[in-house]
Amino acid sequence: MTHHHVPSSLLFDYATGALSEGPALAVSTHLSYCGDCLAALGRLEEIGGVVLQSLAPAAVDSELLSRTLARLDEQGANERKPEPEDAANGTLPPVLRAHLGIGLKDARWRFAAPHVREARLTLGGPSHRASLLRVPAGRNVPRHTHRGVEYTVVLSGGFIDRGQAYRKGDFCAADPSVEHRPVAMDDAECLCLIVLDAPVLPMGRIGRLIAPFLR
Numbered sequence: 001m002t003h004h005h006v007p008s009s010l011l012f013d014y015a016t017g018a019l020s021e022g023p024a025l026a027v028s029t030h031l032s033y034c035g036d037c038l039a040a041l042g043r044l045e046e047i048g049g050v051v052l053q054s055l056a057p058a059a060v061d062s063e064l065l066s067r068t069l070a071r072l073d074e075q076g077a078n079e080r081k082p083e084p085e086d087a088a089n090g091t092l093p094p095v096l097r098a099h100l101g102i103g104l105k106d107a108r109w110r111f112a113a114p115h116v117r118e119a120r121l122t123l124g125g126p127s128h129r130a131s132l133l134r135v136p137a138g139r140n141v142p143r144h145t146h147r148g149v150e151y152t153v154v155l156s157g158g159f160i161d162r163g164q165a166y167r168k169g170d171f172c173a174a175d176p177s178v179e180h181r182p183v184a185m186d187d188a189e190c191l192c193l194i195v196l197d198a199p200v201l202p203m204g205r206i207g208r209l210i211a212p213f214l215r
């Protein structure tokens with residue numbers, strides 16, 4: 001069960017198609033684990049459909065209207081179920097698989113920071129960077145802050161950040177006001193999805209050493 005959810009303003013942007021691919025991928029990944037946010041999305045989609053229907057016909061592109069109504073019929077967001085995968089078994093949520101291209105075990109893991117390994121995911125455009133990050137049990141990501149927004153979704157294991165525990169499926173967004181040093185929980189490796197719209201800003205001695213690897 002997830003405890004840290006997608007903020008409602010972000011879910012609204014997701015529902016209206018206003019999010020770009022990177023943040024949308026973070027939201028869909030969380031939705032793979034979270035029935036509460038799926039239900040909230042269903043309510044937003046229904047409201048959107050009702051609003052479209054209630055507008056004067058001339059005000060709405062008829063194709064958009066029929067597409068939206070068809071989507072509501074097809075998907076019935078309220079009936080959709082989360083499809084959690086246990087990444088600890090080597091299986092990624094379906095929404096992530098195509099972006100990695102190969103299986104989790106065969107991914108190319110490269111150095112991101114001491115003990116931290118990263119596998120890049122493919123996105124359609126250059127506006128965001130998406131990666132899988134592995135942090136061994138009890139190890140931390142070096143202290144850093146952000147030039148933009150950093151979205152994190154836990155795929156397996158968990159981490160502690162600023163006194164909060166994040167576990168499988170949990171969603172976290174950190175902006176330039178946040179300086180942090182997330183630490184993987186002691187009992188298992190932490191595997192996360194990370195989406196960035198600008199490089200992170202490492203801090204301290206280790207941060208300066210690894211800065212070239214984070215670009």
Ligand SMILES: [Zn+2]
Pocket residue numbers: 002004005006030034035036037038
């Ligand atoms: Zn949620």
